Amino acid sequence: MTTVTKPERRSWLRDHSELGICALLVVLGVLVLTDALRIPTDFAQRGPVGPKAVPILVGSLLLLVAALLARDVLRGGKGEAEAGEDVDLSAPADWRTVLLLCGAFLANAVLIGVVGFPISGAILFWGAAYALGSRNLVRDPLLAAGLSIFTFVVFNNLLGVPLPGGPLMEVF
Template identity: 70%
Template sequence: MTTRTTDVPPTPGDPRRSWLREHSELGVCVMLLALGVLVLTDALTMDVEITQRGPVGPKTVPVVVGIGLLVIAALLAVDVLRGGRGEAEGGEDIDLSEPADWRTVSLLAGVFLGAAVLIEPLGFPIAGALLFWGAAFTLGSRRFDRDPLIAAVLSLVTYAVFNNLLGVPLPGGPLMGVL
């Protein structure tokens, strides 16, 4: 009498699980593929005014980036399936046997989400300063005399460059009239 093994979940010694572990870089391929499709979909459905000043319109760069992501995903998948593996850098000091530091990852995600929520009511200079200082604090810097000052200067310079020099309008918030 034979038993069906298709209904049995994979065990730790299962060859399917081993194959996936050996080809884990395919996860990066899937992510690049999804990102490329998202960028292309967004670029091709973008509402753009008919008038443009040159041969390169606002859709050109996103389309090129989306196509590039798809090509890189395909090339990486072919390389991985042919046996290629990513090699760790010689100078990397990461111990892969240690678990991930989810506290730091969660705090950084919270800092980024907080900045995204605060950018509209407070403006980029304040939200950006909170973002830069929060990231520095989360990553271990405890220089309370220096870090907020560096974060404020970095945020103001970034705001001035994008808003005034590059012509990319950022929300100014309460500082709109000052800068």
């Protein structure tokens, strides 16, 4: 005697679970747009683009992506299942790396007001590279210093976003 099993009936929401991401994108888009529209217009404006432009663009794009994704899901589109990586899920977390990264970020937060962004940023970039496994004692600090100074010049001089310069402020 054979037993006949009923085919598993899946619910409509389970088959369209990507709509949850659409809902999240809509909520984020509306939040960004409402916050952007509440930005006071008496901000000092540098150049032709005001402080509302980028948040309004980001919020609108979030809503557009949510609508396009919802349309795709409702038309039968499905996300690809994860192909998997060579990750052993039973392996313990690498807390040493996490703690080293946290230490680099905390050092940056503590030092940025004292020594300025170029020096604290170099410590942050070098600390992150070290925590993630790079051990070149000549290349890493030089790249970190170069990247930090480049970032400082771009933000401070080109974009007009003042960063604390510390003792290097007179140089740039």
